[in-house]
Amino acid sequence: MNDVQGKTVVLLGGESAEREVSLNSGRCIAEALRGEGIEVETFDWLPERMEAFLGRKYGRVYIALHGGSGEDGRVQSMLSLAGIPYTGVRPSAAANGMDKHLSKIIVRGMTDVPVPEAVIMPAREALKVVSEGASGRWNTIVSKLGIPMIVKPARNGSSVGVTLVTEAGMLDKAVRDACVTEDELVMFEQYVSGYELTVAVLNGRALGVCQIIPKNAFYDWDAKYNRDDTEYLTPSSLGEAFDRRLCEMAEKVARSLSCTHGVVRADFLADRSLNPYFLEINTVPGMTSHSLVPKIALQAGMTFGQLCVEVLQGAE
Ligand SMILES: Nc1ncnc2c1ncn2[C@@H]1O[C@H](COP(=O)(O)OP(=O)(O)O)[C@@H](O)[C@H]1O
Ligand SMILES: [Mg+2]
Structure with missing residues (x-):
């Protein structure tokens, strides 16, 4: 592993x-x-540290950047152009994975995996509706998706700007919160009530399922990073056959989105009748000691160290 020309670097932080x-x-x-x-x-x-970074002439990069330029394909493109091997998905897969709307279109078009219904609106247009007090425009969305519904940014992560809308009067604020940047897309999404699940996929092969039981109304930033009462079950409580089916779906999702390089995490929701829906893919999932991918890997018999080595070995 140490015979690669130049040093190995873990790229972390980001903007x-x-x-x-x-x-x-x-x-x-x-x-x-x-x-x-x-x-x-x-x-x-x-x-802004790109020049300094390239000046270091690293031989191999482990990308540990969540969101922004490190997960949307820009850092991947830079490394591709500079000819430096790096871990994880290639630039276009990163860009597609970063956009929940685009990911769902690809999954819907290329697989039989169900996705929740949604209505999409560019942030500028949605904010105009709010500022003009034209909230009658929301009526068609409400009649299509029903209430509760989820309003969220299509190109953000960590549950930033996600609202569970339980009455129509909440929509204006939910839209403002979802407009994280000016070029955001606002997603109004059918609310799937039941079970929250995620699948780790390593080099195209599903490692297993983790069921998430947040104590908040949904798996928000607080439940992800602050609260210590969020429950994680690996395998899920929904039975071996269910987990197997979900793993197959996650592999199809990963293939359709060209996410068969390195470790990715596919998020799903299942309704009370155990019908799964694909929600989004995370192409650079959390890798802290309490993140979901390491938990799933451990259950599959792989230590955190082994997982990191396996991902690094796939760098190209
Ligand atoms: N359609 C939906 N129905 C029910 N809950 C949802 C829906 N979309 C998102 N959520 C909740 O919001 C959380 C964050 O949404 P997600 O689409 O995974 O975005 P991200 O994790 O990138 O912020 C999910 O983990 C889930 O708890
Ligand atoms: Mg998610």
């Missing part, structure tokens, strides 16, 4: 709202790789 999570993931990955006898450095990534 997105998930910077702190990435610093944590990156440090855990670096520590785990060192524990496996692999020499690694870390580099705190910000787009």
Whole structure:
């Protein structure tokens, strides 16, 4: 593993709202790789540090960036152009995976995996509806999707800007919250009530399922990073046959989105009759000591160190 030309670096930090999570993931990955006898450095990534980064002439990069340029394909493109091998998905798969709307279109078109119904509106248009007090425009959306519904940004992560709308009067505020940036797409999505599940997929093969039981109304930022009462069950409580079916779906999803390189996480919801719906794919999932992918890997018999080595070995 140490015969690669140039040093191995874990790229962490980044400019997105998930910077702190990435610093944590990156440090855990670096520590785990060192524990496996692999020499690694870390580099705190910000787009304005690109020149400094390229000047270091690294031989191989482990991408531990969540959101922003590190997960939307820009860092992947930079590394491709610079000819530096890197972990995880290729640039176009990263860009597609970052966009929940686009991901769902691809999955719907290429697989038989169900996705929740949604209505999409560019942020500018949605904000115009709000500022003009034209909330009658929401009526058609409400009659199509029903209430409760979920309003969220299509191109953000970590549950930032996600609202569970339980009455029509909440829609204006939910839209404003979902408009995280000016070029966001606002997703109004059918609410799926039941079970929350995620599947880790390593090099195209599903490792297993984790069921998430948040104590909040949904799996929000607080439940993800602050609360210690969110329950995680691996395997899920829904039975072996269900988990197997979900793993097959996750592999189809990963194939359709060209996410068969490195480790990714596909999020699903299942209704009370156990019908799963694909929600989104995370192409650079959390890798902290309490993240979901390491939990699932461990259940599959793989330590965190082994998982990181396996991902690093796939760098190209
Ligand atoms: N259609 C939906 N129905 C029910 N809950 C949802 C729906 N969409 C999102 N959620 C809730 O919001 C959380 C975050 O949404 P998600 O689409 O996974 O975006 P991200 O994790 O990238 O912020 C989910 O984990 C889930 O708890
Ligand atoms: Mg998610």
